[in-house]
Amino acid sequence: MRQAIRECAASRTIAEIINTYPVVQDFFINYNLPNLQKNLTLAQALAEIPQEQLAEFGLDRFSLTEELVRFVAALAGNLEAQEKVESITIIGGRNKAGEAENVTLTIAAGEVISIVGPTGSGKSRLLGDIECLAQCDTPTNRQILINDHVLTDEQRFDMGNKLVAQLSQNMNFVMDVNVAEFLAMHAKIRLCKNPEQVINRCFVCANEMAGEKFAMDTRVTELSGGQSRALMIADTAHMSASPIVLIDEIENAGIDRKQAISLLTENQKIVLISTHDPLLALSADKRIVIKNGGIYKILETSDEEAKSLRDIEKLDAMMLAVRQQLRYGERVKPLMPVLG
Structure with missing residues (x-):
């Protein structure tokens, strides 16, 4: 080379x-x-x-x-x-009471896993263990394997070959550049082929997810929380080489969350979402239930839950319609026909 x-x-x-x-x-x-x-x-x-x-x-x-x-x-x-990541494995450690989790979960590329539990139960701690690719060296004593292999410190902390991308609840840009400059900078760093095409794809995808549209010359420091999250999800899907994506409470971002998850899985990312949203929780392939700082259960979405999901999607569409009516100064219309 x-x-x-x-x-x-x-x-x-x-x-x-x-x-x-x-x-x-x-x-x-x-x-x-x-x-x-x-x-x-x-x-x-x-x-x-x-x-x-x-x-x-x-x-x-x-x-x-x-x-x-x-x-x-x-x-x-x-x-x-960068080795292609086919799977990530979470080997359980201990909860806050010191009790063993007794769990091993392997997640394949393209799968979506939701993480659910009460506020303060330890959802963010699990995301943190995955982000640092823990090797029994965090308070939970969990271990993370990639493709069934234990990672060296060099592999865990290689900034030029980062395996995990995390999208947190609060995203703030510190560089006062516009959207086009931000995307061009990232395309350059990633040595993207056809950078103009990739930049345009990211921009279009971000605007499809965001509630309020923004322009290429919009300063990134002027983007709303939802717009920032939409831009970073599109960027992660189309430019980032990180094969594992962690998302913390995407339902609070004000974006089309189902489209966001679909976009990431289309690119064979492994996606883990911490959420309180029933739609996201049940749309995942499996959900990890957190209790008292530990992995309490791992549940696959059942056929009955899949049927319930269709009703939840109708309710979600109803709530979206109400939000749109309120945002644009309209009168709220009757809701019952939506449920029928």
């Missing part, structure tokens, strides 16, 4: 290199080289700048080129080397 990147850097213009590896543009900015002539090869462009400018970073023209090769190779290598 390094040789191919080295040949690319030697033979192509900087514009062509950036077109192949968009993240290279950020590399040049980090070394205070944002104005290299794009129509020249890297060697030609570096010959045009004073050697002292590179010496500030302890580099010369040759070593800067090698740094560029290592940078691109490391990033591309992380994305290519």
Whole structure:
């Protein structure tokens, strides 16, 4: 791989290199080289700048080129080397009373698991154990396996090859960029093929899920909670390489939650949702019941519950209709025909 990147850097213009590896543009900015002539090869462009400018970073023209090769190779290598996650296994630990959970649950790619239980029962703690890929080193003493294998610390904490993405209840952006710039930045970091197409897909999907539409030039700091969550779900589905997605109470986000879950599972993500929403809980393949800080039960959705889900969906549609009428200043219409 390094040789191919080295040949690319030697033979192509900087514009062509950036077109192949968009993240290279950020590399040049980090070394205070944002104005290299794009129509020249890297060697030609570096010959045009004073050697002292590179010496500030302890580099010369040759070593800067090698740094560029290592940078691109490391990033591309992380994305290519990521083992496909076929399953995640939760091996039970202990609840708050110290009692053994006596449970082993394996979840396959494309499955949705809901996590239910009273407020304060320990739902977030389970999500936390999965997020850190616990190896009997958290208060619950749980262990998480990937593809039936125990993970090393290097695999657990590799930031360039992150296995788990978490969407929390409160999402705040700290960078004051617009939606287009935010998506372009992430597409560049992930070395997405056809980045413009992926960016547009994320934008369209996010607007389909969000209640109020937003534009590409909307600042991300101006997005509502629901819009932010919709944007991040679309981003996670289409750009993120993380195969495991944890969602904390998506029902509070003000988005089309069924569409959000469907979008993630279409991309073969393993999805775990902490929820109080009956529709989400029963739409999952299984649900984990948490009690007193421990896994109390694991239940598969029964045929009877699946039938009840259809009635719950009618009720949900009714409540959505009422919310829409109120939002747009309309009079609330009779509800009974919806249930019929």
